Amino acid sequence: MSAPEPFDAVDVIRIKRDKGQVPEDALRWMVDAYTREYVADSQMAAFAMAVLLNGMTRDEIRVMTDAMIASGERMSFAGLGKPTVDKHSTGGVGDKITLPLAPLVASFGVAVPQLSGRGLGHTGGTLDKLESIPGWRAALSNDEITAQLRGVGAVICAAGTGLAPADKRLYALRDVTGTVEAIPLIASSIMSKKIAEGTGALVLDVKFGGGAFMRDVDMARELARTMVALGTDSGVATTALLTDMNTPLGLTIGNANEVRESVEVLAGGGPADIVELTVALAREMLTLAGQPDADVEKALQNGQAMDAWREMIRAQDGDPDAALPAPRETHTVLAPASGVLTRLDALPFGIAAWRLGAGRARAQDPVIHSAGIDLHARPGDEVQAGQPLFTLLADDDTRFGRALDALEGAWEIGADAPASTPLVLERITA
Amino acid sequence: MSAPEPFDAVDVIRIKRDKGQVPEDALRWMVDAYTREYVADSQMAAFAMAVLLNGMTRDEIRVMTDAMIASGERMSFAGLGKPTVDKHSTGGVGDKITLPLAPLVASFGVAVPQLSGRGLGHTGGTLDKLESIPGWRAALSNDEITAQLRGVGAVICAAGTGLAPADKRLYALRDVTGTVEAIPLIASSIMSKKIAEGTGALVLDVKFGGGAFMRDVDMARELARTMVALGTDSGVATTALLTDMNTPLGLTIGNANEVRESVEVLAGGGPADIVELTVALAREMLTLAGQPDADVEKALQNGQAMDAWREMIRAQDGDPDAALPAPRETHTVLAPASGVLTRLDALPFGIAAWRLGAGRARAQDPVIHSAGIDLHARPGDEVQAGQPLFTLLADDDTRFGRALDALEGAWEIGADAPASTPLVLERITA
Numbered sequence: 001m002s003a004p005e006p007f008d009a010v011d012v013i014r015i016k017r018d019k020g021q022v023p024e025d026a027l028r029w030m031v032d033a034y035t036r037e038y039v040a041d042s043q044m045a046a047f048a049m050a051v052l053l054n055g056m057t058r059d060e061i062r063v064m065t066d067a068m069i070a071s072g073e074r075m076s077f078a079g080l081g082k083p084t085v086d087k088h089s090t091g092g093v094g095d096k097i098t099l100p101l102a103p104l105v106a107s108f109g110v111a112v113p114q115l116s117g118r119g120l121g122h123t124g125g126t127l128d129k130l131e132s133i134p135g136w137r138a139a140l141s142n143d144e145i146t147a148q149l150r151g152v153g154a155v156i157c158a159a160g161t162g163l164a165p166a167d168k169r170l171y172a173l174r175d176v177t178g179t180v181e182a183i184p185l186i187a188s189s190i191m192s193k194k195i196a197e198g199t200g201a202l203v204l205d206v207k208f209g210g211g212a213f214m215r216d217v218d219m220a221r222e223l224a225r226t227m228v229a230l231g232t233d234s235g236v237a238t239t240a241l242l243t244d245m246n247t248p249l250g251l252t253i254g255n256a257n258e259v260r261e262s263v264e265v266l267a268g269g270g271p272a273d274i275v276e277l278t279v280a281l282a283r284e285m286l287t288l289a290g291q292p293d294a295d296v297e298k299a300l301q302n303g304q305a306m307d308a309w310r311e312m313i314r315a316q317d318g319d320p321d322a323a324l325p326a327p328r329e330t331h332t333v334l335a336p337a338s339g340v341l342t343r344l345d346a347l348p349f350g351i352a353a354w355r356l357g358a359g360r361a362r363a364q365d366p367v368i369h370s371a372g373i374d375l376h377a378r379p380g381d382e383v384q385a386g387q388p389l390f391t392l393l394a395d396d397d398t399r400f401g402r403a404l405d406a407l408e409g410a411w412e413i414g415a416d417a418p419a420s421t422p423l424v425l426e427r428i429t430a
Numbered sequence: 431m432s433a434p435e436p437f438d439a440v441d442v443i444r445i446k447r448d449k450g451q452v453p454e455d456a457l458r459w460m461v462d463a464y465t466r467e468y469v470a471d472s473q474m475a476a477f478a479m480a481v482l483l484n485g486m487t488r489d490e491i492r493v494m495t496d497a498m499i500a501s502g503e504r505m506s507f508a509g510l511g512k513p514t515v516d517k518h519s520t521g522g523v524g525d526k527i528t529l530p531l532a533p534l535v536a537s538f539g540v541a542v543p544q545l546s547g548r549g550l551g552h553t554g555g556t557l558d559k560l561e562s563i564p565g566w567r568a569a570l571s572n573d574e575i576t577a578q579l580r581g582v583g584a585v586i587c588a589a590g591t592g593l594a595p596a597d598k599r600l601y602a603l604r605d606v607t608g609t610v611e612a613i614p615l616i617a618s619s620i621m622s623k624k625i626a627e628g629t630g631a632l633v634l635d636v637k638f639g640g641g642a643f644m645r646d647v648d649m650a651r652e653l654a655r656t657m658v659a660l661g662t663d664s665g666v667a668t669t670a671l672l673t674d675m676n677t678p679l680g681l682t683i684g685n686a687n688e689v690r691e692s693v694e695v696l697a698g699g700g701p702a703d704i705v706e707l708t709v710a711l712a713r714e715m716l717t718l719a720g721q722p723d724a725d726v727e728k729a730l731q732n733g734q735a736m737d738a739w740r741e742m743i744r745a746q747d748g749d750p751d752a753a754l755p756a757p758r759e760t761h762t763v764l765a766p767a768s769g770v771l772t773r774l775d776a777l778p779f780g781i782a783a784w785r786l787g788a789g790r791a792r793a794q795d796p797v798i799h800s801a802g803i804d805l806h807a808r809p810g811d812e813v814q815a816g817q818p819l820f821t822l823l824a825d826d827d828t829r830f831g832r833a834l835d836a837l838e839g840a841w842e843i844g845a846d847a848p849a850s851t852p853l854v855l856e857r858i859t860a
Contacts, residue, residue, distance in 0.1 A: 017482065
């Protein structure tokens with residue numbers, strides 16, 4: 001016979017519904033009982049809606065996160081003998097920053113365990129991008145991860161399914177019940193996985209704008225503050241940058257083309273915005289790792305970061321010198337007039353790349369590594385009539401139509417350059 | 431292949447979550463799709479919580495109610511050739527008012543279709559009470575109901591399961607998700623069944639206080655106003671009385687003993703509060719039926735109401751002269767001191783009667799018709815030390831212990847009479 005339950009789900013729901021604070025033991029029970037399927041989806045859905053509308057205190061968010069961590073296994077890199085720092089981005093279009101960033105930071109003797117996911121919807125997945133590299137494998141055992149962190153220092157691999165299983169079930173539920181946008185639940189979802197992964201410190205890239213999960217900068221700021229507080233309360237030193245995601249990052253959106261652009265940055269070149277954000281995040285990570293004065297720009301110029309990249313790719317059976325997959329078909333859009341490119345919107349370009357095959361609609365679908373979009377100009381650039389603006393990449397020319405539909409009205413050529421907006425808007429610390 | 435769905439549940443949930451008004455077609459779809467099990471329990475639970483916290487407009491409540499009516503069959507008594515008026519009580523302890531009320535009103539040539547439910551929890555069920563009468567049956571066909579309304583005029587019988595099936599599913603969901611207390615959902619739940627039953631007019635007895643579903647008088651008033659507006663908007667003339675349920679109604683709580691007390695009222699006697707409420711509700715019903723000047727008190731005194739009662743019971747195969755079941759065991763509690771009975775709380779007395787076997791814990795359990803509590807004094811009455819205060823009635827003396835536990839602190843003898851409070855606090859009309 002199973003033990004009697006110490007709480008009743010309806011009582012817990014009512015506390016939050018009536019704007020109260022759920023006691024620690026009751027909240028822990030709620031998450032645990034939901035993982036055991038004793039608390040029903042309908043009950044957790046009502047609770048999630050009450051959280052979305054009535055909020056959670058800082059203490060409640062910490063307990064909720066801790067309970068989700070406790071629902072699964074927890075990794076530890078305490079025995080490595082070097083500091084560990086992780087980075088998490090809330091997701092954007094053309095966001096390949098993890099690729100140059102992890103080896104760059106690791107090249108300073110810091111362990112960077114980047115346990116990542118796959119893309120779903122209009123934002124790409126780090127693992128999908130790296131799988132463009134022939135031979136490279138995403139799945140590593142815990143022993144392989146530890147060995148690679150000890151040696152190369154940087155690991156980008158698939159997060160184990162054993163981490164925070166409560167979060168996995170809750171996330172799927174929120175997706176179908178209109179409760180995704182609850183900041184306490186977003187924060188505990190992200191942070192439970194990151195803390196369970198055993199990182200010692202964490203830098204968050206919280207994006208706002210049309211191509212971001214949080215369109216509104218105030219919501220993004222609140223999420224960033226909530227996660228920084230939560231990391232701090234959970235013993236993980238955490239800093240956040242609030243960054244602009246109205247325009248795609250860099251000149252590539254896809255998989256293989258984003259790897260190519262990342263390698264350009266590691267070779268000391270690449271688009272200015274990618275370099276700027278990579279350097280800014282690397283500085284934050286190295287500051288948390290005790291190296292505030294590390295010369296990260298030099299490490300991009302002198303081959304130090306590139307060496308770490310090549311080691312990291314090889315350690316996971318990838319060939320850093322192999323040719324990347326190329327698209328069978330391309331379709332280039334030309335500037336219809338001369339002027340200044342005033343706008344190029346992240347969300348429709350993300351959707352177009354997805355429709356070209358770079359992303360997946362269902363979790364079980366494959367991605368096409370060569371598919372995506374190469375940009376030839378960025379907002380602020382002068383363009384001449386007839387000059388290439390961007391090129392669609394696909395394996396099948398039947399895909400161009402729906403991609404072009406998504407791009408209708410997604411960019412604009414005008415007379416005056418747009419007002420310049422900072423890429424990194426704010427730095428948020430505990 | 432089934433037709434594509436015109437709406438998405440997440441979009442509908444989001445509208446209410448963001449304090450918007452759900453368009454009529456979207457709300458109708460939501461209820462219909464939930465009935466078809468296309469919309470999941472978890473989605474409806476999130477929606478119900480958003481309704482509880484953000485409310486619904488008068489229009490939304492009307493549409494929600496209409497959609498629940500449309501989910502099932504709808505009765506009509508338009509062909510009877512006489513007005514129909516129904517009464518609904520939100521439920522209380524010792525509330526047997528329907529029993530004398532229905533024949534009293536019917537005795538004025540009005541049709542009273544009282545389609546009722548069974549008791550669950552601490553409030554009794556009208557059908558359970560009437561089933562104390564040997565031979566009486568609750569289940570009637572629609573043809574039997576119509577014939578009895580045409581003849582006797584009064585019918586108290588089981589509501590068909592085909593009425594508002596969406597409400598049935600939604601009510602069970604609300605019960606386990608902490609969303610029972612949403613006034614728009616309570617109002618649409620009650621009114622969808624009453625309107626589907628085909629009554630021409632409706633009088634609501636909305637109770638407040640410790641033994642009522644709504645403890646708070648302001649909440650009860652809001653519910654009453656919402657239901658009166660809803661009835662009016664749906665073409666059913668509706669009036670509500672706001673009545674006190676801090677003390678049990680009358681001197682009996684149970685089944686057979688409540689029938690006995692009802693017959694006393696029909697014979698021109700009975701406790702003053704039962705007579706007062708029966709008369710007040712009968713006046714409202716007869717006013718809506720076009721007889722504002724009917725002398726209802728006289729009809730209780732001169733046997734007119736009693737004749738209708740006897741006809742009504744016989745029409746459903748009951749014997750109005752048969753002996754009612756008597757309890758095998760009784761336990762009388764005596765006054766420990768002399769003074770005034772200052773307090774006798776409805777909720778614990780309702781729970782005690784339920785534990786004695788008068789009510790059921792699960793829908794499929796039987797009730798014991800002879801079980802319950804007879805009161806020998808009411809708040810305001812002077813009592814002498816050693817005088818009987820109340821008697822517990824059961825078939826099995828092992829039940830007394832837990833019933834007495836419920837009554838701990840549930841009544842009080844003091845020096846001064848309590849302040850008198852009105853039984854009928856307010857009358858609410860459109």
